[in-house]
Amino acid sequence: MASSTNKTPRIGFVSLGCPKATTDSERIVTRLASEGYEITGTCDDADLVVVNTCGFIDAAIEQSLDAIGDALAENGKVIVTGCLGARADVVLAAHPRVLEVTGPHADGEALAAVHRHCPKPHDPFVDLVPPQGVRLTPPHYAYLKISEGCNHDCTFCIIPSLRGPLESRPIHEVMREAETLVEAGVREILVISQDTSAYGLDIGYRTGFWNGRPLKTRLLELAKALGELGVWIRLHYLYPYPSVDAIVELMAEGRILPYLDAPLQHASPRILRAMRRPADAEDALARIRRWREICPDITIRSTFITGFPGETEEDFQHLLRFLEEARLDRVGAFAYSPVDGAAANALPDAVPEEVRADRRERLLDLQEDISTQCLEARIGREMTVLVDEIDAEEGAIARSPGDAPEIDGIVLIADDEGLEVGDFVRVRIVDCDVHDLYAERVDSDKEEVPI
Numbered sequence: 498m499a500s501s502t503n504k505t506p507r508i509g510f511v512s513l514g515c516p517k518a519t520t521d522s523e524r525i526v527t528r529l530a531s532e533g534y535e536i537t538g539t540c541d542d543a544d545l546v547v548v549n550t551c552g553f554i555d556a557a558i559e560q561s562l563d564a565i566g567d568a569l570a571e572n573g574k575v576i577v578t579g580c581l582g583a584r585a586d587v588v589l590a591a592h593p594r595v596l597e598v599t600g601p602h603a604d605g606e607a608l609a610a611v612h613r614h615c616p617k618p619h620d621p622f623v624d625l626v627p628p629q630g631v632r633l634t635p636p637h638y639a640y641l642k643i644s645e646g647c648n649h650d651c652t653f654c655i656i657p658s659l660r661g662p663l664e665s666r667p668i669h670e671v672m673r674e675a676e677t678l679v680e681a682g683v684r685e686i687l688v689i690s691q692d693t694s695a696y697g698l699d700i701g702y703r704t705g706f707w708n709g710r711p712l713k714t715r716l717l718e719l720a721k722a723l724g725e726l727g728v729w730i731r732l733h734y735l736y737p738y739p740s741v742d743a744i745v746e747l748m749a750e751g752r753i754l755p756y757l758d759a760p761l762q763h764a765s766p767r768i769l770r771a772m773r774r775p776a777d778a779e780d781a782l783a784r785i786r787r788w789r790e791i792c793p794d795i796t797i798r799s800t801f802i803t804g805f806p807g808e809t810e811e812d813f814q815h816l817l818r819f820l821e822e823a824r825l826d827r828v829g830a831f832a833y834s835p836v837d838g839a840a841a842n843a844l845p846d847a848v849p850e851e852v853r854a855d856r857r858e859r860l861l862d863l864q865e866d867i868s869t870q871c872l873e874a875r876i877g878r879e880m881t882v883l884v885d886e887i888d889a890e891e892g893a894i895a896r897s898p899g900d901a902p903e904i905d906g907i908v909l910i911a912d913d914e915g916l917e918v919g920d921f922v923r924v925r926i927v928d929c930d931v932h933d934l935y936a937e938r939v940d941s942d943k944e945e946v947p948i
């Protein structure tokens with residue numbers, strides 16, 4: 498078992514899963530740091546390890562169990578929290594030496610467990626914690642979680658049973674956090690939740706006050722207010738509801754990034770019904786056309802599941818035809834994976850595993866051409882990009898308004914002279930490959946106005 502020689506208790510923190518889980522981790526890590534704990538990304542030199550797990554699909558559960566096993570082997574004192582924590586029986590069956598298991602959205606319980614096994618230092622270093630909290634993302638971008646939980650009941654998903662129904666954060670609280678992030682130097686805010694378009698529905702779009710101004714707790718008002726902060730605002734996880742058109746108008750006006758991440762999951766009406774998805778494909782296609790009319794520069798990203806129970810070759814062909822028509826810029830695809838506790842497990846006509854995987858490959862093959870054509874259409878255009886990294890060999894690695902960190906492509910700029918991480922810079926796109934763009938600088942000055 499490892500033990501720190503430093504008097505300050507040291508917590509090893511392992512954060513797995515989606516950006517929503519990352520924001521949970523950030524809240525816990527911030528509280529621990531404010532209490533005087535030292536946070537480390539390693540296990541062997543820590544006094545205790547916290548593993549924030551993901552339990553969305555079987556592969557994520559496996560990854561979480563492996564991470565817990567590694568932490569136990571390297572350290573020995575391990576607390577488990579997060580989505581998989583809702584299923585303590587699974588965690589403890591695999592790893593009986595785990596000290597405690599707490600569920601998702603239970604920061605207080607996770608902190609209490611840390612206090613029990615690694616007591617708080619006597620002299621809290623409150624002043625050492627920055628006002629924006631401790632972030633696990635690079636200093637120039639940050640996730641902003643606006644709500645927790647979900648009111649839908651998609652049959653392949655157990656998130657509502659893990660995280661509960663929709664619970665929106667009051668708008669003034671979200672705006673205050675966003676301002677603090679910008680004051681700390683964040684240049685891009687990524688808005689996340691399980692269902693971003695539903696923001697405020699659960700609290701009747703209650704009015705809050707920001708800088709003395711009344712603001713409804715609703716996505717349109719939030720996006721407008723965030724757009725006043727002078728940084729990039731990127732929205733994730735929207736559903737193709739008619740109300741999103743007004744958000745796309747803000748994109749056309751340059752107030753927020755022209756980027757929409759709308760997970761559609763399928764296009765066959767039969768499969769969408771079996772999935773109990775909130776929108777149908779005809780509507781989705783009409784919405785996508787409308788969004789492009791309003792904002793021709795919009796980048797649309799989506800994700801799809803292949804081989805859902807009952808999916809026939811005809812359903813799958815329907816999905817491929819949809820992709821040909823929709824011409825989405827970025828697409829992620831997952832072969833269906835049954836999750837313990839999901840209603841879809843009881844559906845008839847399971848698709849064999851190799852067919853699920855084969856359809857995923859076929860979908861990605863088709864989409865690769867479409868995505869490449871979308872990137873080729875950007876060659877010759879000028880745009881502002883945000884520098885993420887300076888690489889000694891490749892130059893500046895940046896992102897365009899159409900690229901979210903970690904999931905989309907990058908923009909490579911060979912001439913990185915004078916550039917630093919977090920700079921906005923004006924470039925012209927000169928080439929592309931399947932995922933990424935290559936650019937040259939249009940002028941050597943850095944940009945103050947980001948879009």
Ligand code: SF4
Pocket residue numbers: 647648649650651654655656657691692
């Ligand atoms: S919308 Fe569906 S897939 Fe997304 S979190 Fe809610 S239930 Fe799960």
